[in-house]
Amino acid sequence: xSTSRRPTPAVPNLNPAPRRPTPAPRNLKPAGLHPTPAPRxxxxxxxxxLLGLFILLPLLPGLVxxxxxxxxxxxxxxxxxxxxxxxxVDLATGAPMALVHExxxxxxxxxxxxxxxxxxxxxxxxxxxxxxxxxxxxxxxLSTMEVELAExxxxxxxxGTYIGSLHLREAGGDELREVDARPSDGLALAVRTGxxxxxxxxxxxxxxEVDFVSTERQRTIARVRSVTVAxxxxxxxxxxxxxxxxxxxxxxxxxVGMANRGLQPGDLITALNGSSVTSALEFIHALxxxxxxxxxxxxxxxxxxxxxxxxxxxxxxGRVG
Numbered sequence: 001x002s003t004s005r006r007p008t009p010a011v012p013n014l015n016p017a018p019r020r021p022t023p024a025p026r027n028l029k030p031a032g033l034h035p036t037p038a039p040r041x042x043x044x045x046x047x048x049x050l051l052g053l054f055i056l057l058p059l060l061p062g063l064v065x066x067x068x069x070x071x072x073x074x075x076x077x078x079x080x081x082x083x084x085x086x087x088x089v090d091l092a093t094g095a096p097m098a099l100v101h102e103x104x105x106x107x108x109x110x111x112x113x114x115x116x117x118x119x120x121x122x123x124x125x126x127x128x129x130x131x132x133x134x135x136x137x138x139x140x141x142l143s144t145m146e147v148e149l150a151e152x153x154x155x156x157x158x159x160g161t162y163i164g165s166l167h168l169r170e171a172g173g174d175e176l177r178e179v180d181a182r183p184s185d186g187l188a189l190a191v192r193t194g195x196x197x198x199x200x201x202x203x204x205x206x207x208x209e210v211d212f213v214s215t216e217r218q219r220t221i222a223r224v225r226s227v228t229v230a231x232x233x234x235x236x237x238x239x240x241x242x243x244x245x246x247x248x249x250x251x252x253x254x255x256v257g258m259a260n261r262g263l264q265p266g267d268l269i270t271a272l273n274g275s276s277v278t279s280a281l282e283f284i285h286a287l288x289x290x291x292x293x294x295x296x297x298x299x300x301x302x303x304x305x306x307x308x309x310x311x312x313x314x315x316x317x318g319r320v321g
Contacts, residue, residue: 079153079198080106084187086124087117088214091224091284098187099214100154100197104228104253108199109210110154110162116184123191125215135188142193146171149195152186157203209255213284222280224287225296225311226255229269229280240266246301247278262309264302271299287311 082100088109090097096117101107112120119135121127132140142149148169156163164183167176190197213222221230229249232242236250248270251263269277272286273296290296296311 078201080201080204081196081198082106082108084120084124084191084197086214086216086221087112087121088212088221091211091213097210097212098184099212099216100187100199106204107253108154108204108207109212110183110187112184112187116182116188119188120184120191123188135185135192139189139192142168142189149189149193150176151196151198152181152183152190154183154186154197154199154203156200157206162203213280220280221252222249222284223253223255224284226258227251227263227311228253228255229283231279232268236266240268241303242266242268242301243304246270247276248301249277249280249283251300258311261312263298263300263311267300267302267309269298269300270306273297 080102082102085099085101088097088099089095090109090111095111096114097109097111098117098120099107099109115134119133122129122133129136139149148171149166150169151167152164153167154162154164162183164181164186166179166181166186166189168179169176187197189195209226211222211224213220215221216230217233219231219233221228223229229251230236232240232248232250236242237244240250242250246268248268251265251267251269253265254261254263269283271277272283273290275286277283277286287296293313295313298309298311300307300309
C-alpha cells in the first residue's frame with residue numbers, strides 16, 4: 001500500500017544577516033524654517049543679448065578673417081550693383097522668385113521659398129506686421145549689437161543653387177566680416193537695412209529665359225516668350241511718346257530670342273491674334289491660348305503708327321534655375 005508524505009515545511013531563517021541602517025538624507029531642513037527665496041525677475045537687456053548670441057552663434061563658423069576695406073575694393077567689371085525689384089511667380093511651376101536687376105536688360109531671377117518671398121514683399125509693399133518676424137528680428141539684433149550689414153553678394157551657382165554671403169561691419173570699424181548665407185535671406189535683410197546688393201556679372205550670362213508675373217511699384221509686370229511687358233505708367237508714356245488714351249501693355253525688354261524679330265522696347269501692344277490686350281494678365285492669358293509651336297500676330301503702336309509684327313514660336317523649353 002502506497003503512502004503519501006506530507007511536504008516538509010520550509011524552515012524560516014531565524015538569524016538573518018543584519019541590514020545596514022539607511023542613512024538619513026543630508027542637508028534636509030525642516031519645512032518652514034528656511035523658506036525658498038523668491039526668484040529674481042529676468043533682466044530684459046541681458047536676455048536680449050543672450051538671444052542675439054544664440055541666433056548668431058551658428059553663423060560663427062562661416063566668418064572669415066577680417067580684411068581692410070582697401071583690400072576688398074569692388075571691381076566694377078566683376079560685380080553689378082542691383083535692386084531688389086520685386087517678387088514674382090514662375091508661370092511654369094508656380095514657385096516664387098525674387099527678381100533683382102539693373103534695368104530690365106540685367107535681370108536675375110532667384111527661386112526662393114514662400115517664407116522669404118513674404119518677408120521681402122512685406123517690406124517692398126510697406127505692409128506692417130504686429131510682431132517682428134524672423135528677418136525683422138535679425139535686423140533688430142544687428143542694429144542693437146551695432147553691426148552694420150554693409151553688403152549682400154550673390155557670387156556663385158553650385159548644382160543649380162545660387163550662393164551668397166553677408167558682409168558685416170562693426171560700428172565705427174573699417175573691417176568687414178563675411179558670413180555664408182542664402183541669397184533669399186540676404187535679400188530679405190537688405191530690403192530692411194538698405195544694404196547694397198551685388199551680383200557677380202558672370203552669373204548674368206547664364207540666366208534662363210523664364211516666364212513670370214510680378215508686381216512692382218503698383219503695376220503688374222509679366223514676361224512670356226522673352227517679352228517683358230507692363231501696364232504703361234506716365235513715365236513710360238513720356239519716354240516712348242505713347243498716346244494717353246490708348247490702352248495696352250508697353251514692351252519693357254526683349255530677350256535674346258526676340259532681338260531683331262519685329263518688336264521693340266517702347267512698343268504699345270494693343271492686340272494679340274486679333275484679341276485686345278489691356279493688361280499684363282491679359283497678355284499672359286492671350287499667349288497661353290496659343291500653342292508653343294505657333295507664332296503670334298501682334299498689333300502695336302509705335303511712334304504714333306499702328307503696326308503688325310510677330311512673336312515667333314518658342315524654340316524649346318527654357319532652362320530651370
